[in-house]
Amino acid sequence: MILSGNISTAKSIEINNDTIVELDETIVVYLGKPMTDAVLGTNSVHTVTIMDDDEAQVNWNPDSQSVNEDAGTVTVTAKLDQPDPGETITVTYSLTGSALQGVDYIDDGDPIQITPGAISGQKQITIINDTLVELDETIILKMDDPTNAQKGTKTDNTITIADNDFPNIEWQIISQSIAEGNTQIALIASLDQVYTKADVTASVTVSGTATSTKDYLLLDNNLRIVKGTTSDALTVTIKEDQDVEPNETIILSIVNPVNATLTATSVHTLTITDKDLPYVEWALETQVVDEDRGLVSVSARLDQVHPRADVSIQYTLTGTATNGVDYTLDIDTLTIKKENDSTPYLSKFMMTQRLN
Template structure:
């Protein structure tokens, strides 16, 4: 069987440029949206199918939303996929069962690759992953049966897919260049955008991954991708033809386009395999709703003009575009005929130019979308659910996919079943609903929120309200009690002897717990002793944590002074007795 290859520009939708090289091992690309920039990653779905399927399960369930890079070792790796961030702390991502190791020496731990993290067991990988900053093959290819590489970072210096203006590896390197702090446990090398001490870390300090989504997926004779406006574009072929080397780029057209034709939404290319020399095939382009194709342009040589040029790819009975629909067009290709850049019957169409579809947008026909919480409370008690209701006004003659993001203080997968990122209106429907299903647990928690916000799209207009919030209540009685005592009650400037406050909690230790406190007494923070902050966090499994009072050496003549630490009330715990503790600060002057 021979190969048919084509490259095409879509005016107002997509347009064609760069092809994947023969070294490409996958046809799935995901985009990690971080507060340092986007990272586009090609996944090796054919070479490492188990590992890629496991990773995509977490992606499609939204488990990596609001996760953060929790480990950075310059000259080695950066690691993520383990924890999500909330305003006042973090949660561990719930792990699915471990998978079988798929390490293969043909996929080595070289710079720019992504691999699964694991423990001592070769078959222990679950949800955590890392990017190799350098060539780590000599080390990681031989530990624990080898670390499974299942993809690689894409960038503007690649000879393969180019998916955005910048170099994704530059984003990875920028993260690796951040200063780190040692907060203990899994966070001994925690990178911070804004340096601070461990007790004061919030989301604004972390490298946050707001979400990971698929922007390209090729499966046989079907392919789907995301254009640069966030819209979905699909390809379908007629068997036995199959797609390969599908790529999206926002590069400009290679030469000036015909008057009135623009390529504002990027470049797009694909290749069709499975044809015999001189064979023909049909390819259908499915475009975003609200766009009506009325002609088709291509850039390249033609039988009557060997110099590459723009020409209208109108159907001539053999090749060209026909069957224009409200949001699709059918393209007729013949190997070696018009539309094939080499004009040779060799089983391969290699179009190095820029096809374009002239598209007429119909913004007045776009539906208006809104969302509301029609059942605004969900609770673990009886697993009472909440409901989001999506409403569209305007034309309902076609199905409509609506994208949204999910935030709030509750944790997806831990406090409620993941909501996904999309809802679909069937033909004729003006309303659809999404149910928020709480997860029953025994954790003592305050009320939390799940906020759903509509995302912009060229397929619809976002109206008001554009977001909705459901409150998630817990039926677990708070039985955790926290106390504090001065277990080292004297601190002195002589030898800088330090004092110690010991915090103790009772009840469940299955989750982290942040305890707030105030500091008073006759001593002065910052001049008599180093500031104590205002909170302390119990790690998972810990019943006791300590806070050290460190005096400041000076030459002032002072009497003994006190530093009093008092626990603050919280819905997350009860303050027991003693609820305060005093350390006496003595002077050697």
């Protein structure tokens, strides 16, 4: 109502302030036909535009995740608490963490765009699969102030790259020889890279021609390389005996590793070289033969078979009989051939009696 004598009047409209992200809205007020003493003019429609002042909140969703080093890519998602129907929201970020750009991952640096009406936007980061044994590493995306939105509470996105590499476990040397005797030898197994996540364990199987407890003692056949270190050792005791025998082998193979992988150098051959020698003697100390016997055999023998080599024996001749007059014998070396059985081998040489 415009009072008599006045030229205008006003009506207040109360605007409700909400938290909904929405398009600008309008209130359109139409003048009706005046009831008395006035006619409707041309400007009879009034539009009030309510400018929305709300912005969505954007968070990382999820704000932490773990991927294996061989995953290839990881998806990063920025999510709104409510869609914005009218604005494109741009999310930029900075990178920190223990992982290195270009070494452990590749990020193109492009921002994440959330289009009008959408609830989220995504991008992918490439994970580089290397062969280094290392700790799990992190990529941390720290959200900048987004365009057309506000930062929420989850503004740091931590991506953990779980390392999938293990060190190689192997013997430091793959073969060696040691003389028979009451002695100990340390066999060292080592890693090619330090492993810091957990202990490395493995078992050792034993084969070969040597006999346990008779030729050697191995009290423990388990390896444990404590995390952060690179080696462990097994102790083998080599025993002494009096047997003349072939050189013998102890073959130690690393098996069933945990937190490590095997290589071609996981087998160690330890050769025990025998130092015992047989005794050589005449089969008979004396014998008596008639002058007309013709031939007589004199035999030398070993107390044990020598399996490793022929035995060569030199001899000399003395006595009252004369070689070439009373008997004939060429001075030579007597040889007992190596044998593989357990029967002492007799080697003979012949003497020819001189004819009367």
